[in-house]
Amino acid sequence: MKRTSLIPSSAWVFLIWLILMTLLPFTLILAMSFLQRSDLGTIVFSLSFNNYEQLLDWVYLRVLLKTLWLALMATVSCLCIGFPVAYFLARVQGPMKSIGLILLFIPFWTNFILRIYGIVSLFGTNGLLNQTLLAFGLSKVSILYTRWGVYLGLVYNYLPFLVVPIYSSLEKLDPFLREAASDLGATRFQTFRKVIVPNIKEGVFIGSLFVFIPMLGEYVIPDLLGGAKEAFLGKVMVEQFFVLQDWPLGSAIATVLSVLLLGALWLQNRWSQKNQAQSEGLFHAI
Amino acid sequence: MRFRNPLVTFLFWYGIVMLYLPLFYLVFQAFLENPNDWRSGFTLKWLVKLFDSSALWVPLLNSVEIGVLSATLAVSLGTLGAVGLTRIAQFLPPLIQTLILLPILVPEVITGLSLLLFFLLCRFDLGFVTVVVAHASFSASFVYFIMVEQLKKLDPQMNEAAQDLGAKPTEVFWKITLPNIIPGLMGGWLLAFTLSFDDFLISFFTSGAGLTTLPLKIYSLMRIGVSPELNGLSLIMICISTCLVLMLISKEQSRKWVLKG
Numbered sequence: 001m002k003r004t005s006l007i008p009s010s011a012w013v014f015l016i017w018l019i020l021m022t023l024l025p026f027t028l029i030l031a032m033s034f035l036q037r038s039d040l041g042t043i044v045f046s047l048s049f050n051n052y053e054q055l056l057d058w059v060y061l062r063v064l065l066k067t068l069w070l071a072l073m074a075t076v077s078c079l080c081i082g083f084p085v086a087y088f089l090a091r092v093q094g095p096m097k098s099i100g101l102i103l104l105f106i107p108f109w110t111n112f113i114l115r116i117y118g119i120v121s122l123f124g125t126n127g128l129l130n131q132t133l134l135a136f137g138l139s140k141v142s143i144l145y146t147r148w149g150v151y152l153g154l155v156y157n158y159l160p161f162l163v164v165p166i167y168s169s170l171e172k173l174d175p176f177l178r179e180a181a182s183d184l185g186a187t188r189f190q191t192f193r194k195v196i197v198p199n200i201k202e203g204v205f206i207g208s209l210f211v212f213i214p215m216l217g218e219y220v221i222p223d224l225l226g227g228a229k230e231a232f233l234g235k236v237m238v239e240q241f242f243v244l245q246d247w248p249l250g251s252a253i254a255t256v257l258s259v260l261l262l263g264a265l266w267l268q269n270r271w272s273q274k275n276q277a278q279s280e281g282l283f284h285a286i
Numbered sequence: 287m288r289f290r291n292p293l294v295t296f297l298f299w300y301g302i303v304m305l306y307l308p309l310f311y312l313v314f315q316a317f318l319e320n321p322n323d324w325r326s327g328f329t330l331k332w333l334v335k336l337f338d339s340s341a342l343w344v345p346l347l348n349s350v351e352i353g354v355l356s357a358t359l360a361v362s363l364g365t366l367g368a369v370g371l372t373r374i375a376q377f378l379p380p381l382i383q384t385l386i387l388l389p390i391l392v393p394e395v396i397t398g399l400s401l402l403l404f405f406l407l408c409r410f411d412l413g414f415v416t417v418v419v420a421h422a423s424f425s426a427s428f429v430y431f432i433m434v435e436q437l438k439k440l441d442p443q444m445n446e447a448a449q450d451l452g453a454k455p456t457e458v459f460w461k462i463t464l465p466n467i468i469p470g471l472m473g474g475w476l477l478a479f480t481l482s483f484d485d486f487l488i489s490f491f492t493s494g495a496g497l498t499t500l501p502l503k504i505y506s507l508m509r510i511g512v513s514p515e516l517n518g519l520s521l522i523m524i525c526i527s528t529c530l531v532l533m534l535i536s537k538e539q540s541r542k543w544v545l546k547g
Contacts, residue, residue, distance in 0.1 A: 009370070010366045010367075010369050010370040011366065011367050011369070011370025011371045012370070013363065013366045013367070014363050014364065014366050014367025014368075014370070014371075014426065014430065015367065015382070015385070017363050017423070017426065018385050018386065018388075018389075018423075018426070018427070019385070021401070021404075021419065021420075021422075021423035022385070022388050022389050022397075022423060022424075023385060023388070024404060025397075025400035025401050025403060025404035026388070026392075026396075026400050028400060028403050028404055028407060029396070029399065029400045029403060032403065081297075081301055081304075082301070084293075084294050084297035084298055084301070085297065085298050085301040085302075087294055088294050088295060088297070088298035089298070091291075091294075100298070100302075102535060103302050104302065104305070105531070105544055106528060106531055106532075107305045107306060107309055109480065109484065109527060109528075109530070109531040109534075109544065110309060110484075110523075110524055110527040110528065110531075111484050111486065111501050111504070111523055111524075111527055112484070112486050112487075112501075113486050113501050113504050113505050113508070114309070114312065114504065114520050114523055114524060114527075115308065115309070116508075117312060117504065117508055117516070117520055118307075118308025118309050118311065118312050119308055120508070120512070121308065121311055121312055121315055121512065122307065122308050122311055124512065126322035126323075126512065128311055128324060131322075131323065131324055156304075156305075156308070159301070159305070160305075213393075214393040217393050217395045217396060218395070219395050219487070220486070220487065220505075224505075224508060224509075234395055237395070237399075238395065238399070241399060241402070241403075247403065250399070251399075251403070254395075254396050254399055254400070257393070257396060258392065258396055261391065261392065261393070265384075265391065
């Protein structure tokens, strides 16, 4: 039939584009991570794991641990601030639900750089906070250009990305579960702890991973809010490309981050399949 | 049923206020006589000055041109993919599904770096063209998913009827399929334009030295420090972004993607 012969050819344009513009560049990064840089800054074609071994060097390991700690704190803070927001959105009914979601998302479609600039104008040397402190006769505080600046930037920028997975896990929850729990005499807190939390914990964990891993690769936030002294994994990675001209080492860091992300994706798929199987099993039982 | 739990409601509004506070202060700052002092009184002179200078128009024009071109490219590619794959979308091997999802899932830093490496190794000159191509490379997948949904809604019998009446496959596409998916095309184009207009990181990596887009200009001014020019540009950028998002939300096809972030 003629119709079927048209279909794949049009799809191939898209697929070849993806292979060329997405898959090939990622493969280049992967390949680059196994090459070496000569002392002159040129790339030497000798395959080895040297770059990965170099990452286990104390210099980089310290950066890695510092980054992991900061990103972990930021993710936990996002969870604490984001959970009530998601809970409210999932429970509220009527127009308030869509208004709330839109309110949550408009700031996150304003430009990323502007969101960072917003933080600078509030917490910067002459920002609103310091102006207010001075007006009350107090001395200025310097939050920016320390690790706390990076922390603030991470929390502010990633909050909605964590609200969404929590929100959707809560939405999927059967409302009758809560009713059943309260009919059986559970208090609100017991319902929350024994019914809601166990049912959403996987979704929340995966959502946190998808916030935590990209945080590690963040470049602009530590660059603009962290000052020159603060070492951060993503910043170190980009500097390998632009400042130190060590593409192979930069590629090795990018590869590690990508592998972590693929791991999270795999975990998500496995869990969602398991959940599907469970609900199907339930279906058959009925 | 109304939701009543004052603590959760309070925490929700607290979160929302915290999200908006920096942005409101940015807008406020743009009207200040002295941007470093919020009691210095209001003025429009900085904005008037900005509208007369090339500091606004050159980057703005670049951003719009890049947005239009890359959105058009992304819509063409994504639609071609969706037209071909919609019917078999559920049976696609996981490898191809991952390939399509890859540009959406991978953090922008890594996409940007990998594209930079690719362009440099191919010895392309970094500039306008590479930015357009790079933007299209990640927004095409968004368009693809919007178009798949739009195409699924089409009645397959319409295509069959056209064929029974003697239309060739290309004719079916141009006369039946295309007019019916125009709302999706518009939603997808707008989403791709917004993604491109707002993008900083990928432009940063693939633009080389000469080209400035609006976000790149704001970034370079930010490195110098707070200035009236920077505040004015931020105000304009916030206004355009907000309009784009509101337009995206008003369109059924793209609303879902706004809420996915």
